[in-house]
Amino acid sequence: MKKITSALISVYHKDGLEPIVKLLHANGVKLFSTGGTQAFIESLQVPVTAVEDLTGYPSIFGGRVKTLHPAVFGGILHRRADASDVAQAAKYEIPAIDLVIVDLYPFEETVASGADAEDIIEKIDIGGISLIRAGAKNFQDALIVSSREQYADVLDILTKKDCATELADRRRYAAEAFANTSNYDSAIQHWFSGTTPTTPSFGPGTPLRYGENPHQNASYHGDLDAIFSKLNGKELSYNNLVDVDACVLLIDEFTDQPTYAIIKHTNACGIASASTAHQAYVNALACDPVSAFGGVVITNANVDLTTAQELNKLFMEILIAPTYDDDALALLQSKKNRILLQRKTVKFTPKTFKTILNGVLVQDKDDTTETAAHFVTATQKAPTEAETRALEFALKVCKHTKSNTIVLATENQLLASGTGQTSRVDALRQAIDKALSFGFDLQGAVMASDAFFPFPDCVEIAHKAGITAVVQPGGSIRDKESIDYCNAHGLAMVTTGVRHFKH
Secondary structure, eight states, rough: EEEEEEEEEEEETTTTTTHHHHHHTTTEEHHHHHHHHHHHHHTTTOOOEHHHHSSSSBBBTTTSSSSOOOHHHHHHHTTTTTHHHHHHHHHHOOOOOOOOEEEEOHHHHHHHHHHHHHHHHTTTSHHHHHHHHHHHHTTTOOOEEEEGGGGHHHHHHHHHHHHHOHHHHHHHHHHHHHHHHHHHHHHHHHHHHHHOOSSOOSSSOOOOOOOSSSSSOOOOOSOOTTTTTEEEESSOOOOHHHHHHHHHHHHHHHSHHHHHHHHETTTEEEEEEEESHHHHHHHHHHHOOTTTEEEEEEEESOOHHHHHHHTTTTTTEEEEEOOHHHHHHHOOOOHHEEEEEEEEOOOOSEEEEEEEEEEEEEEOOOOOOOOOOOEEEEESSSSHHHHHHHHHHHHHHHSSSOOOOOOEEEEEEEEEESOOOOSSHHHHHHHHHHHHHHHOOOOOEEESSOOOOOTTTTHHHHHHHHEEEEEEEOOOOTHHHHHHHHHHTTTTEESSOOOOOOO
């Protein structure tokens, strides 16, 4: 057990820092700090010593050099159990620093913001990352806090242990510190080389209640605050996050009209576009009001009071929108556990990662979306303009639905989908049965398939249900059989040359 007598605090993110500073002060801990953090501590009426007073040097070169000095690093790195180190510290009047709270300049956020090269380079931390490494190296004597995500935990530790730390705590925080510095340096390297990371970069994670099931532990490694403002509700769960990811990927396909999508287990159980957001939601819910119960809802439109009144009738886990009117938000916040998220503009990685066996699969994201310009008419009959728009709509949904999938739709509304089936025929039959069970008339509807038809059975079944136009990748050695059936029965078929498997 090590009692903290002095601490160096120099951070970019100051939210959540105040209770730690006040606790340290209440326990007689001497504080050292720099620049903006020093001013923040002083604003709390807590005494603090400027690092410049410790080193005898001011912050120079526009802040590029301020903590790189033996008086600072000696205070962190000297070994308290080594008589020679202790003697040298005394000789050179270097105070022991038992706690280091330092985070890193937001390099990745600056890159993502589109800043120019000069601004990005200035966000390459030098002193901060050196202090973190020093504190982590000497975990036998010092505690290193390297991320604001750790503030709540460290406050709990220091409160319970009267500002003392145990070796196990210090070692755990050292491991997290080196993870932070490794991820940080990796991001810098990729920016300089113009490459995309080929493996996930995991910083300290946020513990979740549990994983996919209650017996599985889980954590989230990322910065949700950069993507959403949380306006209401409980903490996001593992399954919530998986569905939120599916929601965002799907809704970003729709930019021309107000659109609502309802997701259940990563698949759309309802999605519709309309001239008004209210009508888009009503139509999306009509697709499958049974599955919508307990789902995740997302829109690309502002949420107004009229739409909020309809939304408030549905039990949903999460609602995601770019903006909310004040009166709409107040109504939706009446359910305390309902999670309300407001999206921010953010750029996502162009890669996807999946752990398998003893390794990781890495691939480019499926960012290809075919429109009418990519359609190749394979049949004698071409789709009408309305059918073409419906095919475009259906294909967007199909791309984001688990394989094997068939999607049935009209121009602006999902009618039903067959999801995750082991055969394409099963997926089609599931979609037809579901559409009919909710009272949809399939006469004149269209069909999208994520992969080619190996046999003509799907177009035959679809035609008998009322489907008049089909979009599929093509590429089967038996394409001609499906095309011939369409020609014989007056269906239009277009091919795209692009498959959209999703597993």
